Amino acid sequence: MLIVEDEPIIAMLMAEDVEALGGIVLGPFASVADALAILADNKVAGAVMDANLLDRDITPVALQLLDRGVPFVIYSGTGLPCALAARAPNAPLEMKPGQPLDRLMAIIDADAG
Numbered sequence: 001m002l003i004v005e006d007e008p009i010i011a012m013l014m015a016e017d018v019e020a021l022g023g024i025v026l027g028p029f030a031s032v033a034d035a036l037a038i039l040a041d042n043k044v045a046g047a048v049m050d051a052n053l054l055d056r057d058i059t060p061v062a063l064q065l066l067d068r069g070v071p072f073v074i075y076s077g078t079g080l081p082c083a084l085a086a087r088a089p090n091a092p093l094e095m096k097p098g099q100p101l102d103r104l105m106a107i108i109d110a111d112a113g
Contacts, residue, residue, distance in 0.1 A: 001104075002047035003028040004035045004061060005075070006054050014048055017101045036064070044070055046108055048100045051076035051084075062091060069080040071091040072109045075100040 001018045003025055005011035011028035014091055018025050026044055029035045031054045039061065048060045051074050058074060059081050065072045066088055074080060077096040084091055092107060094100040 002035065002044040002049070002072075004025045004030075004032075004036070004047065004049040004058065006030040006050060006052075007017065010050075010075075014101060021051045021101075021105075032058060032061055038065055045072060046104050047072035048075055048104055049073070051078060051081055057081035057083065059087075063087060066091075071104060071111060073100045073104045073107070 001023045003011055003014050003018070005014060005028050011030070015025045015028055026038060026042060027035070029038065033055055047070065049061060049072060051058050062072060062074065062084050071093050073092045075094050075096060075098070080091055080093055092103060095101045
């Protein structure tokens with residue numbers, strides 16, 4: 001499970017939640033550049049990503065995951081970034097302080113069913 005979040009405490013809590021469910025965490029990463037670099041060499045089963053990171057918004061990572069058919073949830077206090085909303089207006093969004101991992105698991109379960 002890919003975690004892209006620039007707030008260390010939120011990232012740590014999400015990683016702990018994934019591990020508690022028996023998942024393997026890839027990350028957490030605090031920038032789009034780092035997330036894209038890791039995606040170049042790795043497959044992921046899903047992702048939880050903050051909308052706005054240290055270097056820019058999450059749009060390039062989200063679009064890459066969409067192209068690969070990988071389920072993800074954008075976890076944001078502000079909503080979808082404009083470029084992502086224009087390209088994928090129905091991208092899964094969980095507003096902070098919600099439960100992004102629960103939302104992601106529901107999406108994965110629906111895809112499997």
